[in-house]
Amino acid sequence: RDRGEWVISRQRVWGVPLPVFYAENGDIIMTKETVYHVADLFEQHGSNIWFERDAKDLLPEGFTHPGSPNGEFTKEQDIMDVWFDSGSSHRGVLETRPELSFPADMYLEGSDQYRGWFNSSITTSVATRGRSPYKMLLSHGFVMDGEGKKMSKSLGNVIVPDTIVKQKGADIARLWVSSVDYLADVRISDEILNQVADVYRKIRNTLRFLLGNINDYNPATDRIAEADLLEVDRYILNRLREFTAGTLDHYESFDYLNIYQEVQNFINVELSNFYLDYGKDILYIEEKNAHKRRSMQTVLFEILVNMTKLLAPII
Structure with a gap:
């Protein structure tokens, strides 16, 4: 609503050409015949042919126009706005690759793309296909340093993902992503990552405890029917189902922060502080x-x- 008209031409040395020609009298020439001919040339030789050949060599053989009695033509020098290029990716990608489908399930980009890729994509798609090229949008903020400052080489506060992975492991990096509200700008620092690492160790140690204490358990022969479980075991099983249902709902809405918080709550409160502490004597004695x-x-x-299944997307 707030955007003005989109000027799709740009004055650059190189880019995607505008398939426009001009007659000697200045008339604009852009017909279905000329556009399709240029498209065929691009398909055979690439778009650089526009810059390599004269206008008459880019027009169909024998082409004439009343505005050019001498048969002279010129070609447009401006190029297409690069946002038109990226905004047309649904046509060049979704509709040409058999493993993909149009419209896309989701377009994901930074919050600055509402006036950029998101906008140019829906504009070109509605104009040519009559519908949006995506079923939903998901945008995110930007990563700042621990003090909320924009990362900059000159400030020396850039944190490179590869460095995090090498120093702390990919699991910590993945878990950190789920620990922040990605809809807004987020902070990252060694201190923040160390806090996430503590949460990771708690999760890992809990899973190791579970794994170690079912070492002699065979679900095919040792499983107890739900009706015959002890009351406390049925209670935790019910809490597990509630936790699972809630977590799956959060995944459907891309609410990873709530997943991170619910995982911590279930492991710390329901398991470590209550159920596993209660059950140690049972398991050991x-x-x-x-x-x-x-x-x-x-x-x-x-x-x-x-x-294991619920944590797989975030660890």
């Missing part, structure tokens, strides 16, 4: 095949399987 022990192992197995 009860007979191997005791009903109470197998009941708890049945639930631990379900927790481990579900947690």
Whole structure:
């Protein structure tokens, strides 16, 4: 609503040409015949041919126009705005690759693209296809340093992702992404990453505990039917289902921060502070095949399987 008319031409040395010709009297020549002919030349020789050949060699053989009695023509020197290029990617990518489909499920870019790629894409698509090229948009803020300052080489505050991965591991980098509200600008620093690393270690240690305590459990032969589980085990199983359903809902809405917070809450409050602490004596002291022990192992197995799946996108 706030945008004016889009001037799609630019004065640059090189780019995507505007397939426009001019007659001797200044008449504009841009017909279906001339445009398709130029398109065929581009397909055969690439767009550089526009800059390499004279206008008469870019027009169909034998082409005439009443405004050019001497058969002389000139070609447009301006190029297409690069936003028109990127805004037409739905035509060049989605509609030409068999593994993809139009419209795209989602366009993802920085919050500065509402007036850029998002806008040019929907403008070109609605004009030529009558609909948006995407089903939904997801935008994100930008990464700042720990003090909220824009990263700059001159300030020496640039944090390179490869450095994070080498020093702390890819899991920490991935988990950090889920720990921030990406809709706004986000901060990153060694201190922040160390805090995320502490959360990661808690998750890892909890999963190791689960894995270690079902070492002698075979779900095919040792599983206890839900109706026969102890009450506390049924309670945790129900909490697991609620946690799983909530987490899946958050994934559907790309709400990774809530996933990060819910994972911490489930592991710290439901498991570490309550269920696993309660169950240590059962796991360590009860007979191997005791009903109470197998009941708890049945639930631990379900927790481990579900947690592994739910954490896979963010760790």
